[in-house]
Amino acid sequence: MPENVNVKICGLTDPADVPAALLAGARTLGFVFFEKSPRHLSLDAAAHMTEAVPEGICKVALTVNADDAALDTLLAAVPFLDMLQLHGSESPARVAEVKARYGLPVMKAVGVADRGDLALLNDYVTVADQLLIDAKPPKDAVLPGGNGLAFDWRLIAGRRWPKPWMLAGGLTAENVGEAIALTGARQVDVSSGVESAPGVKDASLINAFCAAALT
Ligand SMILES: O=C(O)c1ccccc1NCC(=O)[C@H](O)[C@H](O)COP(=O)(O)O
Numbered sequence: 136m137p138e139n140v141n142v143k144i145c146g147l148t149d150p151a152d153v154p155a156a157l158l159a160g161a162r163t164l165g166f167v168f169f170e171k172s173p174r175h176l177s178l179d180a181a182a183h184m185t186e187a188v189p190e191g192i193c194k195v196a197l198t199v200n201a202d203d204a205a206l207d208t209l210l211a212a213v214p215f216l217d218m219l220q221l222h223g224s225e226s227p228a229r230v231a232e233v234k235a236r237y238g239l240p241v242m243k244a245v246g247v248a249d250r251g252d253l254a255l256l257n258d259y260v261t262v263a264d265q266l267l268i269d270a271k272p273p274k275d276a277v278l279p280g281g282n283g284l285a286f287d288w289r290l291i292a293g294r295r296w297p298k299p300w301m302l303a304g305g306l307t308a309e310n311v312g313e314a315i316a317l318t319g320a321r322q323v324d325v326s327s328g329v330e331s332a333p334g335v336k337d338a339s340l341i342n343a344f345c346a347a348a349l350t
Pocket residue numbers: 145146167169172173174175197199222267269278279280281282283284303304305306324325326327328
């Protein structure tokens with residue numbers, strides 16, 4: 136029983152999503168700062184939602200190709216964050232720069248569609264603190280993540296990296312058990328799979344997802 140699987144619920148938009156995720160057993164919470172996303176949070180809302188989260192829960196800010204000015208503003212307005220998730224086309228050098236400038240751990244998202252994409256993970260493994268292995272978005276997608284699409288998990292079955300990594304992309308209560316069994320993931324990330332509509336988290340779906348991932 137993989138009691139030690141870490142579940143991340145990403146894209147929380149309502150203050151009630153925080154206790155819903157924590158009561159269900161999630162230990163990592165993701166907050167999206169990308170204006171084109173239905174999960175985009177204002178800085179005020181994010182400060183309010185993160186300030187009372189208990190110690191030991193990891194609060195992650197998701198950004199997409201954010202420059203220093205945007206990150207300066209974000210981190211000044213929302214001082215309770217524990218990790219930055221870079222979900223754009225940030226280079227390994229940019230990942231290293233962000234880590235050094237802000238002193239926060241960085242999780243780099245890498246989109247995977249085929250075996251060739253796995254090489255990209257090696258480019259980030261030395262500079263990022265964690266990897267987020269996500270489905271590659273379709274070419275015409277507005278969002279670089281959070282599209283509810285899965286990739287072929289067999290591509291990473293048996294693969295290991297010398298940094299913690301998290302599996303993402305199209306996970307649901309129905310498929311997360313199989314995804315964990317096939318890939319050996321100890322961390323899973325979900326957004327669309329626990330929503331009743333884009334940007335609207337559903338407590339019963341969060342419960343079902345965590346129950347499936349944690350049993
Ligand atoms: O969720 C968004 O709107 C989003 C926008 C821009 C970049 C990334 C975004 N989401 C990433 C995630 O929520 C997850 O880390 C991951 O992609 C899984 O999403 P899903 O397939 O919806 O479970």
